[in-house]
Amino acid sequence: MDAVPSKRILIVEDEKDVVDLLTLNLRKAGGFALSTASDGTAGLTKARAESPDFIILDLMLPKMPGLEVCKILKSDPATRHIPVLMLTARAEEIDRIVGLEFGADDYVTKPFSPREVVLRIKAILRRGNAEETQDRLSAGPITIDPARHEVRVNGKRIDLTSLEFKLLRTLMQRRGRVQERDRLLNEVWGYESMIDTRTVDTHVRRLREKLGKAGDIVETVRGFGYRLREK
Ligand code: CA
Numbered sequence: 061m062d063a064v065p066s067k068r069i070l071i072v073e074d075e076k077d078v079v080d081l082l083t084l085n086l087r088k089a090g091g092f093a094l095s096t097a098s099d100g101t102a103g104l105t106k107a108r109a110e111s112p113d114f115i116i117l118d119l120m121l122p123k124m125p126g127l128e129v130c131k132i133l134k135s136d137p138a139t140r141h142i143p144v145l146m147l148t149a150r151a152e153e154i155d156r157i158v159g160l161e162f163g164a165d166d167y168v169t170k171p172f173s174p175r176e177v178v179l180r181i182k183a184i185l186r187r188g189n190a191e192e193t194q195d196r197l198s199a200g201p202i203t204i205d206p207a208r209h210e211v212r213v214n215g216k217r218i219d220l221t222s223l224e225f226k227l228l229r230t231l232m233q234r235r236g237r238v239q240e241r242d243r244l245l246n247e248v249w250g251y252e253s254m255i256d257t258r259t260v261d262t263h264v265r266r267l268r269e270k271l272g273k274a275g276d277i278v279e280t281v282r283g284f285g286y287r288l289r290e291k
Contacts, residue, residue, distance in 0.1 A: 067185060068093045070112040072103030072129065073147065074121055078170075082116060085174035086181075100124025107133055112142060114181060117164070119148040134163035143184045147172070163221055166249070166259075183250035187226075197232045199288055201274045204229055213274045223248065224267045227260075231278060231288040240285040260285070 069092050073079050079096055086092045095110055097103040100121040107115055107129075115133070119126040126146060133139040146167040165184055168177055197204050201214045206229060211218045220228065226248045231239060241257035249259065264286055268275030279287045 066091050067114060068095065068110065068112040069114045069116060069181070070094075070103070070106055070110060071096045071116045072098075072100070072106075072121065072126070073116070073118040074098045075118070078118070078147070081174055082177065085178055089178045089182075098122075100126065100129045104129050104132060107139055107142065108136075111139070114185060115142055115144045116177070116181075117144050117146050119146055130164050145177070145180060145184065165221075165223065187250040197229065199232050199235055200277055202228075202232070202271065202277065204232065213271055218270055220267070220270060223263055224270065227263055227267055228271075231286060235288045236290040238281045238284050238287045244285060 069086060071079055071082055071094060073082070073096070079098075083094055083096075086094060095106060095112065097106045101123040103115075103117065103121070104124065106112075117126045117130055121129070126148075130144050130146065133142065133144065140163075143165040144163070146164045147170060148167055149170040166180055168180065195206065197206075202211065204211045204225070209222075209225060211220055211225065211228065227244065230244065230248050241260045244260050245257060264278060264280075268278055271278070277289045279289050281287050
């Protein structure tokens with residue numbers, strides 16, 4: 061008999077091959093109890109009924125698209141804390157997936173490496189458990205209050221995803237110092253290996269957009285990474 065599974069993962073995907081591949085690899089990794097749904101509506105129902113620790117959600121699903129499922133889950137206080145990893149075959153959707161409107165925690169593009177998916181799931185689950193500093197920080201017009209998960213620009217509240225928030229906080233904590241992309245991936249995303257540093261670029265771009273004019277404080281250091289300007 062298998063060891064007692066510690067984390068419950070719901071896989072919402074209509075392609076049987078993909079479900080089988082994920083199931084096989086997650087079983088091999090160990091420590092997960094799996095549940096599956098093959099369309100968006102069933103996925104939403106199961107997510108609510110089972111309240112899993114993690115959801116792998118395909119973008120293209122029968123009955124209800126993955127982004128819609130994600131949006132509903134992330135706007136419901138009962139399910140919004142559940143991390144969502146989106147599977148997508150369409151690179152052009154990535155910006156929207158990681159954006160505030162759908163609130164997914166991460167994504168992978170098909171065809172994906174199952175090993176990478178397992179690593180990402182572990183990283184996201186670890187990130188959720190990590191203890192975080194509660195000190196208030198400010199830089200120019202930007203202030204963040206980690207305890208309340210609040211970001212303000214000139215006193216006006218800005219909505220950030222949890223990743224954008226963590227990215228901003230990390231940059232603010234190390235103001236003036238260049239943060240390399242792979243280091244950010246490691247510390248903000250929790251990835252042990254360098255998977256895809258473009259992920260960092262995508263999130264930085266979104267973060268800048270949301271900060272508006274104040275976003276200029278996040279500087280690109282070509283060939284290295286990012287830095288929060290000193291003044
Ligand atoms: Ca699909």
